[in-house]
Amino acid sequence: MYAMKLVGADRDAALHASFTQQERLATGRNVHLQNNVLTFGCLVEGPLDPGRLRQAYLALRQRHESLRLVFPKNPGATGGTAALRAPCDTGFHVEHATADDPDDGLRQARALVAEAATVPFDLAAGPLVRLLCVRITADLHLVGCVADHIVVDGDSCTLMAEDLFALYAAETPEAVELPPVQVQFPDFAHSERLHLQGRTLDRLLTYWRRKLDGVGAIPPSHLRDPDTDDRHRPAPARGLLVRRATIQPPSTLRLREGVRRQRATLTAVFGAALKDVVRRRRLALGMTAEQAGDVAVMGSIGNRHRPEVRRSVGYFATPCVLRTDLTDAPPFTDLVRRETGTLLGTLRHQELPHALMTRELDPEHYGVRHRGDPGAVPGYVNFDVSEAGAAWSFTDRALRVTMTRIPRDEVPRGGVRLLVRDEGPRILVELRTDASRFGPRWAEEFLTDFMALVGTFTDRAVR
Template sequence: MAHPSRAEAASGSDDGAEIGVLPRRSAPPTPPRTPDEEAILTIWREVLERPDIGVLDDFFDLDGNSMHAIKVISRIREAYGVSIRAIDFFESPTVAALAAFVAANAPSERAVVRPRRPDAEPVLSFDQHRLWLVDQLVPGGAYNVHGRRRLLGPLRVAVLETSIREIMRRHETLRTRFPDIDGEPLQVVDDLDEEWRLRVVDVSDADDQVRAAERVLDEDAMASCDLAQGPLFRALLVRLSDTDHVLGITAHHTVCDNGSVALFVKELSALYRADGDPREADLPPLPIQYRDFAVWQRELLASDTVARQLDYWGEHLAGAPAELTLPVAERPAAVNGSADSADSAGDGGDGGSGSGGGGGRVRSALPAAEATALRELCRATDTTVFMALLAALTAVLGRWSGQRDVVVGVPITGRLDAGTRGLIGLFFNTLPIRMDLRDTTTFAEALTRARESALGGYGNADVPLDLVVRRVRPPRIADRTPLFQVVLNVVDSDRSSNGLGDIDDEPMDSPVMPSKLDFVLTGKELDGEIPLELEFDADRYDEARMLLLLDEVRALLRAACADPATAVFDDQPHHP
């Protein structure tokens, strides 16, 4: 599966000095000509959430991004049993090309998640077990995921409570705990407590109601969970007035990730608008539960597929630096030994709190004009916004640190088949993407390296980070995550809620959770601008320096859009 680079087609040259923009399609979309094209076109329409697609349209000209591509690949594998490498998809990203590839290739060996056998052991998933070990080493740590939404309007509290109860009934993870039996945890799912009630706190008498509500919600978000006794999920409604409430949900990371929060809000929206009646809400059935996934994952980890992927990571990370040494931070001294499973339990950018330092947050954005120019550059170079941000971020980190070989953590979803797609639980993984820019001089070269590294990582994403750490065995550094200390995440716009009927439903900021990471940079794919949010370790960095880092990333992207041959380094490291 290959075609000429769009950069060459658009610029008329192959030296990368001038990259043009492909024209948008003016003709009607080409309809499907075979059953395979029709089926794959349906997948594209569902993932991209747009109907106006033809079988010859380029995926990235339709504003598809890296995560969209991963979802399409997983759904094709689910439908046909055929594995498509990420690099193959990027080389020929049309429905017609994918249908031809499917027709020419045999089914792969990777099975989808199915219900476990009745006699299967109640095992934990690999990441659940890792987090359980962390809790044994540091009992009482608030390793939580938290989300909150402002609800404006005449809220029906009883209907809200009924809706939350139904979500708890549907998803076993929200009723799960992990008792210790002879030194090993078991996954126990409790029956839904008929006495469960939504906790309501009234702050309507406070002078500053919003601040009072935030204080109550922050305390709940930071409160620890007892993994053995539970509950590991809780919901809290704060009443500011009859028509102003804030709903906060908190769960231990063993049973929830950030994707779960979005699923929770989506189901809550459907149930509330249906008066809490699951039949009227028309939620899709859940063919499996998280315990089924845990059993399946344990079997997958013993397969040849994972062994091959571990070989990839061992080669990819061979000789990589153990730590990013930015001059703006004081560093702890290295200790003897190498990293083990407990050390690798950082939150990976997924929003869990831990035992690290206090957190800070700064924001910036690529305004619409800059975002449009960046997307045009990405279309012309067969790349994505994520890849461009990865190139720019690592180049700036290289300037600041003097290191031109950097490893960045990249969160990736594990919800890659029909069974897990609508399931609340812990599914994310973090890929240690290495950007070796020692032989790189221009942004175009850095972008090519970002593309290669990202596609290699996507194609070997079944291996949990902890197994990669065990394979690579980087030096262990006190209070630091192994392999990487910086995370980059690019997410879609928040479409998790369709509102609660006559209630205006708005997401609110959550507190910045403590973390062992230096910082997490999150970009959000919107139709216009691209917001950038940087959450950082406030014990190591200050807001001014973090804003300067965002400014340098933006400046490099602006320069690269004007001229991809822009130099990414100068002779001296920067010391902001």
């Protein structure tokens, strides 16, 4: 598994974009979607010096080349080209909240960061990362980061926060003790292109050709809401609809014990529950058991199992297809075991990015998620689990820094997205739907059924 040799790219020659970046450049370079923007916030308690923060951000950009990447337009080049900008081109801004009450000021600060995420990035000119320092009070700031997904992934956001405030707290950037960055993202992208060819590429394509047979690289959900399909009602407007649930202690402890006894993972349990709900919804719509039980959803792989890239900032993550056979309506514990096998098979073959897989095996859907027309995107289910049990925080003599979410109206491209956030003592579940496809009642019933399956597994697994 994953025998790619890491080879440094020649900085004096044209840099290559990765296969994942190339898909975006080829099909949606000038399309600005909220789905292609990542944001995070750091709540800073204590006196913060914006000038010193800017210098720390310059040092951060020097440390991680991905934060300085741009993608010049070069019609004659193949594979997509990238270039590095100077660290001094920061995209750093200072803002002030005007509310007198700190809670109102924090809401205003979050809104300012969310607003910055709506401003399109110029992929050719950059910068592709923006840092906002929002003053709420003299001793309370929100440092918000907005980045185009083409240069960073979700894991990179935590790394950026860690390194930024370590650099800020140091007497000088040279004095800070940070783990070395062993691999810069341009080197990873270069190595990926050298590795994914010949017999290696053929072996991986053979595996994914079998897994995608009959469902494609963007597997259709076959889900619909009769209420939104009702011709006698006004068509709902496209927008974000969110429903949430929480697994609280002691239920979380019992769930973890059940997972341990089953030799499974939380991801397998949640994935199994999601797919069984999809299967039942399909049956209710009149599909046969064989049609309803072949369930494939879109997931995401962090792609950071190699120790050399664990401290690297870049776009390493890749979408993936998670397909499981439920046609015989297995007991839920059996389904969890099947889902575990699905996840293990995907992890063993994750070195083939979804973009290259799609280009080679399902070219009709290459880049479709990056195009501007929402109607061109087939309906699919997206599934994400994040482990944030030890939520990052930073404390020095004067400051206390904690990461915080920046709420945004990010409508799922496929219509349905289930996010699970493991926060240790509790687990947050969020169902996001496109309101034009799936209404409130449909979403509430879907989430209720999902939580009931997880609850049943918890009760039975710990008996």
